[in-house]
Amino acid sequence: MTRKLLTGNGAAAWGARLARIDYLPAFPITPQTEIIETLSNWIEGRELECRMVTMESEHSMLTAAGAAAVTGVRVFTATSSQGLLYATEMLYTVAGWRVPLVMVNVSRGLSSPITLEPDHNDVLAMRDCGFLQLHCATCQEVLDNLLIAYRLAEHPTVRLPVLVNLDGFYLSFTREPVLIPTQAEVDRFLPPFNPGSIRFRGGEPLSEGVAVLEGAAYSYFRYEAHLASLQGIRVYEELGQEFAGLFGRSYTALECYKSEDAEIVFVMIGSFATKAKEAVDRLREAGKKVGLVRPRLVRPFPAAALRGALAGKKGVAVIDQNLSPGKGGILHGELASALYGMAEAPPVLASFVGGLGGRDISSEEFFEIHKAVQRAVSEGVNPSPRLLYTEEELRGVRTMQSVARAADTKQGGGA
Amino acid sequence: MYRIRLHGRGGQGMKTAGRILGSAFFLAGFEVQDAPRYGAERRGAPIFAYVRAGRTPILERGVISRPDLIIVADDHLLAMPGAGVLSGAQPQTAFLIHSHEKPSLWRERLNLQGPVFTLPGLPENELRFRGAACAGGAAALIPELNIDLLAEAVQEELAPLGPELVATNLGVARMAYASLAAHRGAVHEGGPVSAGEYTPPGWLTLACEEPLLSAPAIHAAATSELSQTGLWRTERPIIDGSRCNRCWWLCSTFCPEGAIQVDDERRPRIDYGHCKGCLVCLAQCPAHAISAVPEEEAAAQGETP
Numbered sequence: 001m002t003r004k005l006l007t008g009n010g011a012a013a014w015g016a017r018l019a020r021i022d023y024l025p026a027f028p029i030t031p032q033t034e035i036i037e038t039l040s041n042w043i044e045g046r047e048l049e050c051r052m053v054t055m056e057s058e059h060s061m062l063t064a065a066g067a068a069a070v071t072g073v074r075v076f077t078a079t080s081s082q083g084l085l086y087a088t089e090m091l092y093t094v095a096g097w098r099v100p101l102v103m104v105n106v107s108r109g110l111s112s113p114i115t116l117e118p119d120h121n122d123v124l125a126m127r128d129c130g131f132l133q134l135h136c137a138t139c140q141e142v143l144d145n146l147l148i149a150y151r152l153a154e155h156p157t158v159r160l161p162v163l164v165n166l167d168g169f170y171l172s173f174t175r176e177p178v179l180i181p182t183q184a185e186v187d188r189f190l191p192p193f194n195p196g197s198i199r200f201r202g203g204e205p206l207s208e209g210v211a212v213l214e215g216a217a218y219s220y221f222r223y224e225a226h227l228a229s230l231q232g233i234r235v236y237e238e239l240g241q242e243f244a245g246l247f248g249r250s251y252t253a254l255e256c257y258k259s260e261d262a263e264i265v266f267v268m269i270g271s272f273a274t275k276a277k278e279a280v281d282r283l284r285e286a287g288k289k290v291g292l293v294r295p296r297l298v299r300p301f302p303a304a305a306l307r308g309a310l311a312g313k314k315g316v317a318v319i320d321q322n323l324s325p326g327k328g329g330i331l332h333g334e335l336a337s338a339l340y341g342m343a344e345a346p347p348v349l350a351s352f353v354g355g356l357g358g359r360d361i362s363s364e365e366f367f368e369i370h371k372a373v374q375r376a377v378s379e380g381v382n383p384s385p386r387l388l389y390t391e392e393e394l395r396g397v398r399t400m401q402s403v404a405r406a407a408d409t410k411q412g413g414g415a
Numbered sequence: 416m417y418r419i420r421l422h423g424r425g426g427q428g429m430k431t432a433g434r435i436l437g438s439a440f441f442l443a444g445f446e447v448q449d450a451p452r453y454g455a456e457r458r459g460a461p462i463f464a465y466v467r468a469g470r471t472p473i474l475e476r477g478v479i480s481r482p483d484l485i486i487v488a489d490d491h492l493l494a495m496p497g498a499g500v501l502s503g504a505q506p507q508t509a510f511l512i513h514s515h516e517k518p519s520l521w522r523e524r525l526n527l528q529g530p531v532f533t534l535p536g537l538p539e540n541e542l543r544f545r546g547a548a549c550a551g552g553a554a555a556l557i558p559e560l561n562i563d564l565l566a567e568a569v570q571e572e573l574a575p576l577g578p579e580l581v582a583t584n585l586g587v588a589r590m591a592y593a594s595l596a597a598h599r600g601a602v603h604e605g606g607p608v609s610a611g612e613y614t615p616p617g618w619l620t621l622a623c624e625e626p627l628l629s630a631p632a633i634h635a636a637a638t639s640e641l642s643q644t645g646l647w648r649t650e651r652p653i654i655d656g657s658r659c660n661r662c663w664w665l666c667s668t669f670c671p672e673g674a675i676q677v678d679d680e681r682r683p684r685i686d687y688g689h690c691k692g693c694l695v696c697l698a699q700c701p702a703h704a705i706s707a708v709p710e711e712e713a714a715a716q717g718e719t720p
Binding site for chain 1: 434437438441446447448449450451452473474475476477478480607608609610611613614615616617618619620621627628631632633634635638641
């Protein structure tokens with residue numbers, strides 16, 4: 001085992017390498033490209049025995065990934081943002097084939113306006129496609145969860161593709177110390193893939209993704225995939241324990257940080273959650289009973305674990321780095337549905353949207369979120385949803401608008 | 416925790432300098448986080464990178480808003496508000512500037528409170544090693560780092576470039592280190608933000624505005640002219656009128672920025688407000704009438720663009 005500085009992209013590449021992937025269909029997109037570059041260097045240098053094929057689009061890339069997975073080889077691929085959306089049709093399709101593969105998504109905001117910086121609208125747009133979703137907060141977690149993702153995807157009860165998510169820039173291009181296990185250590189946790197019944201061969205007829213032209217059969221197959229996904233919660237917890245036994249780092253569906261005795265809890269996913277932990281530490285120093293609950297699994301959604309972790313809390317602040325126009329923060333709605341009707345449900349469930357398009361969330365903003373929830377608790381009123389946005393930021397936008405002559409056009413009464 | 420921000424231009428090696436410092440801290444037993452911050456990468460445009468180093472796992476992420484040390488690879492950036500070099504500087508923030516000028520001049524000009532150090536400007540043919548110089552100079556200011564850790568970090572980060580370039584970079588880094596060795600300990604670790612006493616972020620509630628204003632559209636042509644991309648230039652193409660044969664089109668046609676106009680007398684004129692200094696014109700001129708002069712030199716000679 002060695003400990004070295006790796007970017008999130010580097011950690012993802014190491015995870016794929018240690019998983020001994022067989023097949024890698026690829027298409028470049030920022031901020032993911034470094035993963036594919038790193039793997040292709042290793043393949044070129046014969047450090048990794050893997051077949052890499054560059055495809056003409058992400059749609060084809062996912063088609064190739066699914067088709068290869070059907071033959072019983074270990075498949076890896078990676079994309080971001082617009083690329084993920086371009087592959088959408090095939091994500092749904094491949095999930096329906098019930099074959100294991102692992103895909104990394106490096107989160108990046110969606111067009112329009114176009115950006116390179118991260119938020120979670122890309123990955124959450126794939127919420128309902130059938131892929132399981134693991135969300136990482138550190139570079140170490142990226143490497144470790146890639147290994148766990150293969151076990152999860154290949155588990156005979158689950159057998160669904162898994163998406164491992166990391167944030168662009170804040171993880172993808174950020175180096176942190178990462179423990180890289182040896183191949184022998186990884187082999188003990190993730191042995192070479194035994195595909196069992198996943199075996200598409202020439203001369204052995206098999207039709208995947210067949211047509212069912214009536215609802216009863218369609219409902220059956222779709223609901224079976226849902227039930228298999230739900231099994232993923234238990235399987236992930238078991239794998240997390242097994243991983244801890246071998247590597248000393250444990251993974252659970254929820255990360256609970258100082259939340260046990262907390263009165264107010266932040267809920268968020270991804271790398272910004274470490275910023276929330278920093279804020280929790282500072283608020284604890286100031287005598288506040290506050291904690292963080294971070295789902296690692298978003299699909300399947302660990303509803304029971306969330307109910308357990310949040311029961312009896314006075315207030316919860318959900319911080320969404322995504323926006324569903326016309327609704328608001330997506331996780332807030334998901335959590336509300338999990339908590340509804342529970343006897344000890346937190347009386348305050350506040351919604352904050354922040355970090356869109358790479359917009360930072362400062363420690364001071366976490367302090368203010370805490371203060372707003374504390375006020376709501378004492379007043380007994382759930383606060384309105386809030387976008388984390390400052391006067392200074394709007395002044396900057398006003399300058400851009402004036403350069404873009406947006407105001408002139410208005411005054412000219414053009415339309 | 417040490418919080419260090421490095422400012423330079425795309426291509427000046429600030430990402431590498433950050434990684435060298437990050438590796439040196441890591442070798443010294445620190446927990447480390449280092450990252451470049453770039454948008455669409457552009458040679459010559461202002462970029463920055465940052466390094467955090469602490470004794471416990473680092474939970475902070477993203478841009479450093481209150482740096483303990485600001486490293487500046489190119490002193491022209493100090494005059495560019497858009498580069499944000501001074502952003503979040505505290506009274507105790509130290510500065511390390513690659514500059515021919517004296518520290519006292521920068522302290523006075525920018526009204527800096529904390530310690531200011533300069534690294535003597537490298538000669539033109541060694542400018543590409545300024546990343547190593549900045550890392551070496553910074554390592555000298557931090558008590559937990561030393562010359563051996565610096566050397567090991569340079570070796571680790573630059574090994575893929577081959578032994579010759581590693582040796583040259585190492586030489587430059589060592590010289591920069593030696594030049595500031597007397598100031599060991601001048602950079603101090605900053606503390607965390609207090610949740611008891613802090614400046615609130617100044618939130619506002621956005622109003623619903625009409626689409627003409629609230630859709631991301633640009634309602635006029637050529638607004639990009641407002642962006643002075645000439646500031647990205649590190650070398651200035653200068654046309655020698657006596658050698659220009661007024662072919663009237665080659666340099667202006669090949670200029671990827673459309674920054675060369677030809678007047679009625681077929682004389683090409685360079686718009687230095689937007690010339691990025693790519694020097695394509697220099698390569699195309701059949702009469703070899705265009706020469707490249709480093710920006711600093713051109714400015715020193717009083718040639719106003």
